[in-house]
Amino acid sequence: MNDTTLKADVLIIGAGPVGLTLAMDLASRGISVIICETRRFAEPPNVKCNHVASRTMEQFRRLGVAQKLRDAGLPADYPNDVVFRTTVTGTELTRIPIPCRRDRYTETEGPDAWWPTPEPPHRINQIYLEPILLKHTAALPGVQLLNRTQFAGFTQDREGVTAIAIEMDSGVTRSIRCRYMVGCDGGSSVVRKQIGAKLEGTAVIQRVQSTFIRAPQLRDMIPGKPAWSTYAMNPRRCGTMFAIDGHETWLVHNHLNAEEPEFDSVDRDQALRDILGVGPDFQYEVISKEDWIGRRLVANRFRDGRVFLAGDAAHLWVPYAGYGMNAGIADALNLSWLLGACVQGWGDEAMLDAYEAERQPITEQVSNFAMDHAQKMIRARRAVPQNIEAPGPEGDALRADIGSEAYALNVQQFCCAGLNFGYFYTGSPIIIADGEHTAPPYSMGDFTPSTVPGCRAPHFWLADGRSLYDAFGPGYTLLRFDRSVDVRPLERAAQSYSMPLTVLDIETAEVPKVYAHRLVLCRADQHVAWRGAHLPFDVYDFVAILRGDAKRVRERKRALAWEGVVAAA
Known part of the structure; x- marks a missing residue:
């Protein structure tokens, strides 16, 4: 070499x-x-x-x-809300409240403030x-x-x-x-x-004409409380705007319709003005064009x-x-x-x-x-009524209905507990199923905490004030909820392979009820690998599986079976 x-x-x-x-x-x-x-x-x-x-x-x-x-990122007190308006500077339809970063650890109200985690999301x-x-x-x-x-x-x-x-x-x-x-x-x-x-999958779901702009005067033109993201819904043009610095820079997505197959098939400047709700005298600077295609490919x-x-x-x-x-x-x-x-x-x-x-x-x-949510959003944008900006009680009632529908559809994507905490691994060679239960189903917005092997270990705070995850080791961490269980055989087996194993004795009354087993073994990525009331009978075979060496276990069992046949003969 x-x-x-x-x-x-x-x-x-x-x-x-x-x-x-x-x-x-x-x-x-x-x-x-x-x-x-x-x-x-x-x-x-x-x-x-x-x-x-x-x-x-x-x-x-x-x-x-x-x-x-x-x-x-955004200023510490800048709301991370998602708001729906007729235009960015128009009438508010609904709002999904999300705490600013200053209040992110302390806020207890709102659709994502209840999450069982030491680290909420960050915009x-x-x-x-x-x-x-x-x-x-x-x-x-x-x-x-x-x-x-x-x-x-x-x-x-x-x-x-x-x-x-x-x-x-x-x-x-x-x-x-x-x-x-x-x-x-x-x-x-x-x-x-x-x-x-x-x-493989779907090559084109949605084309989005996206523009990064500088417009210092825009913030003062937006009525009411600021928001991290603003959805504009009107019959002329639907789009989404994100606050980038909270002062003068914004990213504006123009969601093209199916009959608009090319990025240049839509006048970018006019589309921006229709989304923002501003006239021809409004001044802005294009910092960059960020056009993209939404796909579903794996x-x-x-x-x-x-x-x-x-x-x-x-x-x-x-x-x-x-x-x-x-x-x-x-x-x-x-x-x-x-x-x-x-x-x-x-x-x-x-x-x-x-x-x-x-x-x-x-x-x-x-x-x-x-992809499912994208298709629902595409249909919602196509269905914006022509009179959504109409004045008076009739327009107010229509906007209230549209706002209610927008909230119900979108709160799950911006407060997506299911995608954060609900997904689980099955069919893995290093996760040992116990046959008791299967992992609970989850949606984009909802999940059920579980210690079924393959699930994320549900979070809780330790007696010393640390997050459970703060105490995890670099390899496997065995949570012991009953000190009477002797885990020394597993420690010796792990040591014989130099496999990192941290034994964490749980001494807090605030343990979620879902931890019903005396032992729960967690991986470095916080997913459960195994659970039980007692250690497995053969801890060396157990460690072999955790190390990815299931072949050794199978060969040993075959050898023992063959020895039994010979002995019987």
Whole structure:
């Protein structure tokens, strides 16, 4: 091998939020990382994601960046409400109340204030989010960021991956040797194409003419209380506007109709004025055009040997409920601890099979939630009555009805407890079902907390004031609700494989009733792996399964069965 070859445990292609989060988590496990990114260091990202989900914030809390993110974005007292109006400057139809970031931890009223979590959601645009993640990641030991570097291809063998990358400014070709590689390189992913994976689903659900503007005078023209997001509903043009800095910058989505198949088929300026509800004298500056197509596409596989896909490289869908970037980050955090286990030597290579087995079905579920909501929204926009802006009692009654319908339809996407906490993993090689119950169903907005293996471990606060998740270890954490249960055999079995196992004795009266078992084993990603009243009979077989080495268990059982046959003969 050439002496100039760069080496790392994991190579990540793409330094967007998904790739950066993956690198952060790997670095926290002592795993060396190289990131290839075509942009210059700190080059501003596009104005895309506007929302960090609660589940994502829970993980950012563990990685030490949650508070940094809370301190950025909209002004601290700027309402995170979602409001529906006839136009942005027109009559209010309804409002979904969401606390400003100043009150996010203390607010108890509202459709998402009841959530059982240490970290509620945070409304922040990617132009503020990504620089914070980048600065944090670049400072971590073991992380090397290669900017202005184009990934060009790879080969892999039984021991690792050799990737070729080109320095875009000098034209110099670099060789990078790693044990594993992850493509976080977006919807047009080169990594996905090179492993032969294909996106399958619905290629076009909605075209959106999106414009990032600067309009300092707009805030004063909007009546009543400000809002993070404003939906404009009128017969001329329906659209959505997001407050970016809370002062003068705004992102405006013009949802094109089915008979408007091209972005340029609609006058952008007139559409903006119809959505905002302003006349020809209103002045604004176009900062950038951010047009996009809503899709429902999921890769037919997320892996080829030592190469994996995450984020938009693996799935694309209409970003309702904000579950574009957030689903990608969930991919990264599911994969990271598995890669860490293998690099550290306590996880069997077969443990990595859990990634595709767990994440691919979830992306199918979430994408269908998003597509279903998109179709309902398309129908709602088409059904806006011509007289929605009519004055007088008749118009007021009509607007009240439209507002009520808009609230009922949309509160579930902006206060989406189900998508945050309800999803669960089944069919995974490292989750041990107990046969007692199946995981409860969930919707976009609702869920039932559960300790069924595969579900997120329901959150509660420990007696010392910490979040349950703050006490989790880097591998598995065994929650013991009864100190009389002797767990030393499991500790010895885990130690024999160097498998990280943290035993956490629960000493608080505030435990949710759903924790009905004396033992609940949780994974690093906060999902339940197993539960029971007693330890399994053979703790070494149990640990083998948790390490991904179910093959060893099967072979041992076959051997014992054969010995029984021989003895009987």
